Amino acid sequence: xxxxxxxxxxxxxxIPWYREHARDLPWRRDPTPYRVLLSEVMLxxxxxxxxxxxxxxxxxxxxxxxxxxxxxxEDVLAAWAGLGYYSRxxxxxxxxxxxxxxxxxPDTVEELRALPGIGPYTAGAIASIAFGRAAPLVDGNVERVxxxxxRRTEDPRKEGRAGVWARVxxxxxxxxxxxxxxxxxxxxxxxxxxxxxxxxSCDRCPWTECCLAGAEAESLPRKERKPPPREVRLVSxxxxxxxxVLLVRRPTEGLFGGLWExxxxxxxxxxxxxxxVGRTERAGQLVHVLTHRxxxxxxxxxxxxxxxxxxxxxxxxxxxxxxxxxxxxxxLARRIIATADGEGTRRGGRRR
DNA sequence: AAGCCGGGGAT
DNA sequence: ATCCCAGGCTT
Numbered sequence: 001x002x003x004x005x006x007x008x009x010x011x012x013x014x015i016p017w018y019r020e021h022a023r024d025l026p027w028r029r030d031p032t033p034y035r036v037l038l039s040e041v042m043l044x045x046x047x048x049x050x051x052x053x054x055x056x057x058x059x060x061x062x063x064x065x066x067x068x069x070x071x072x073x074e075d076v077l078a079a080w081a082g083l084g085y086y087s088r089x090x091x092x093x094x095x096x097x098x099x100x101x102x103x104x105x106p107d108t109v110e111e112l113r114a115l116p117g118i119g120p121y122t123a124g125a126i127a128s129i130a131f132g133r134a135a136p137l138v139d140g141n142v143e144r145v146x147x148x149x150x151r152r153t154e155d156p157r158k159e160g161r162a163g164v165w166a167r168v169x170x171x172x173x174x175x176x177x178x179x180x181x182x183x184x185x186x187x188x189x190x191x192x193x194x195x196x197x198x199x200x201s202c203d204r205c206p207w208t209e210c211c212l213a214g215a216e217a218e219s220l221p222r223k224e225r226k227p228p229p230r231e232v233r234l235v236s237x238x239x240x241x242x243x244x245v246l247l248v249r250r251p252t253e254g255l256f257g258g259l260w261e262x263x264x265x266x267x268x269x270x271x272x273x274x275x276x277v278g279r280t281e282r283a284g285q286l287v288h289v290l291t292h293r294x295x296x297x298x299x300x301x302x303x304x305x306x307x308x309x310x311x312x313x314x315x316x317x318x319x320x321x322x323x324x325x326x327x328x329x330x331x332l333a334r335r336i337i338a339t340a341d342g343e344g345t346r347r348g349g350r351r352r
Numbered sequence: 353a354a355g356c357c358g359g360g361g362a363t
Numbered sequence: 364a365t366c367c368c369a370g371g372c373t374t
Contacts, residue, residue: 043369050360051369084358091371119371139369158353188369197367198363226366255357290358291367331359 004150004167005210007174015179017206018186021193023048026055031181033105033130034065040125041092041117045085048192054083068093069100077258077328086257086328091117107131120165128180136168137184141191147221148195151212156221229294236264237277237302238340244322245337246305247329248315255293260321261333262340263305264297265312278303283340288332295332299339 022028025048027039038058042051058079062068068076073093080089095117099105105126106112112123124137138146143156146164154160168187175183194201200217202208213220239246239262247260281301288295308315321327324334 040369045357045368045370046359047361047368082359084360085370087357087372088370117371121370125369137369140367141369185369192369196362223367228365257357288358292356 005207005212007167007170008176009210010149010207011171011175011183013206014186014190015175015182018182018189022185022189023193026052026059028185031129033107033126034068035059036126036130037065037095037099037105037122038068038092040122041088041095042083044088044122046083050083054080065096065104066100069096073258074328078326081259081328082331084331086259086330088117090252090258105130107133109133109135124184128184132180134172134175134178134180135184136165136172137187138164138168139188141188141195142168142184143221144197145187145191145195148200148213148217149207149211151216151220153220153222155223157223160221229289229292231294231296233267233296233298234264235267235298235300236262236336237280237300237305238262238283238337239277239302239305240340241320243320245320247319247321247327247333248308248313249317249319251314251316255290256330256332259328259330259333260319261330262336263308263312263315264336265309267298275309276304276306283342286335286339288335297332297336299336301340 025039027035039051039055042054042058058068061079062071071093073090076093077086077089080086083089095115098115106115107127107130109123109127112118112126113120118126121137121139124135127133127135128137138156138161143164146152146167147156147160150167152160152163154163156164168184171183171187172178172180190205190207194205195217198218202211202217205211211217245262248263249260250256250258252258279302283299283301285296285298288297319327321329324337
């Protein structure tokens with residue numbers, strides 16, 4: 001039975017490595033509580049390169065926690081458009097408002113966890129990075145790094161979860177001199193830049209001499225395979241008028257919650273011509289893949305829109321929109337509109 | 353414990 | 364095609 005690598009050795013190797021190799025990221029230059037909160041929420045399930053422009057845009061528009069707390073929901077959701085997981089935008093606002101009412105973000109994991117929108121990861125991130133507290137933190141990168149260095153074979157999302165958190169906590173306890181921010185960010189940086197899911201760069205890793213995974217690194221961590229997304233067939237009706245395109249607002253909860261889009265419904269009984277839309281013309285089809293669903297959308301141009309089938313989403317508001325950047329519009333909705341405009345179905349139509 | 357929630361880059 | 368990313372909330 002082999003023992004796991006020594007915690008103090010790991011910490012003492014990782015922290016200097018991080019200080020030398022840390023990428024120069026905007027939220028690292030001045031890690032105030034607000035900047036850390038903003039970056040961490042944006043980075044949930046989202047890559048650094050995707051977040052960068054959003055982070056700068058948010059910070060320019062709402063420079064302080066209080067500014068964000070005072071912002072209308074609509075403005076924040078519109079600024080979030082394209083980042084995905086839109087409930088994050090509402091949670092971020094809830095966090096900002098609750099923290100602002102307290103006079104600022106608290107500096108302990110317990111108090112942070114009590115705020116809406118702050119889970120175990122984000123609480124650890126703010127406590128360690130913004131306040132220098134020795135709080136553990138586990139994200140996808142840390143899971144991978146820890147499972148490999150210890151050769152842990154349990155699923156880190158299930159039975160192995162507690163062990164990974166305990167191991168990171170042990171690293172903090174063993175780290176001397178302590179630098180909780182560098183330790184946590186070093187774990188994540190290692191996972192993001194060297195200890196990658198495939199083709200890890202073990203030759204450059206500060207832990208390579210003691211890593212128990214060795215040549216098996218690529219097979220760790222062992223996670224359960226997720227089922228392929230379920231296919232959903234939709235039809236979307238794009239109506240152009242003198243004041244722009246007709247958009248409707250989705251319910252606050254659920255998929256694309258609170259966002260605007262051309263009326264879009266699950267195909268049930270076929271012909272849209274039956275539903276008070278005037279002359280229609282099929283513009284094309286696009287496929288939009290999400291984590292849990294594969295959306296196949298038939299895009300139809302129509303002359304007007306008198307009413308909607310009851311089977312469609314319960315839309316409450318309508319608006320004629322000319323500037324898609326001024327309102328909360330998903331990438332899917334942009335692609336639908338682009339398809340109706342004859343721009344094909346390629347991605348990447350967003351530019352600000 | 354399991355399901356839900358976007359979008360995109362890397363391989 | 365497949366994986367998975369600086370996760371949290373609801374049921």
